[in-house]
Amino acid sequence: MDFSTELKHTIRQMYDTAAQKPGGLLSRIRLNRGRELLINLGYQQSDLDRLPAYIMESAFPCGNPLPTIRELQPKTILDLGCGSCLDMGIMAADQNHHRQRLIIGVDFSRELLRLGSRFISFLPVNRIQLLAADLTALPFSTPHFDCISLNGSFNVIYDKATFLKQISALLRPDGHLLINDLLLVEELPAGFTDDVINWTWNVAGALAPENLEKLARESCLSLVHFHEHERLTPVCRGEILLQKRK
């Protein structure tokens, strides 16, 4: 098995297991999670009040993309690595933003998707779809989306150059790619990225912001903003917004 296949296998198993455990992935670790984690990441109380507890417990975001998405007002959104539909669920329930016409979520963890579909089946909207698929082999071929969001799923992609090219091709001209993840602020120890386990927590796959911008430029994507939210040396938690050049 090559490294990229081993990584996907490990990640999928980890999130499938997390979805089935009460208390989720971090049940044995003393960290903020559930509602407390989401509030720390900037999610609004009023948005969280719309979510069932099991969605907050099975959410693993790296940031809160919703303020940027609300500002952009996309009509078609692709949430890659949507997990149990935290962001999609809040967007779908958002009465003030009817301009969102279609939201598609993709993930390969069938257990997280099972929780997500249970949740969205109760929402009074029908333009929301869930798809079980590998992000590196997406079943789309046309530039259909106004916004593609990755909340915690970019760093676990092994070949980021190819991936960026593939997803840039799915954006409409002027469409946006929004990445919430960890970014490198210091070099990682030698050998760190050789261990698949160091990838599962989004650290080994982190890029320095300037390297991510360079890769993005090669895929016809220009930087709109980079916001650093929290320093966790050797990485920081941040949001990168890129725009598809015409």
Ligand SMILES: C[S@@+](CC[C@H](N)C(=O)[O-])C[C@H]1O[C@@H](n2cnc3c(N)ncnc32)[C@H](O)[C@@H]1O
């Ligand atoms: C850190 S979690 C974030 C989940 C969700 N965005 C949230 O905020 O709760 C990363 C997600 O990406 C998914 N994922 C990672 N690599 C993937 C791949 N190659 N194909 C499909 N899904 C993938 C995982 O199954 C997991 O649900």
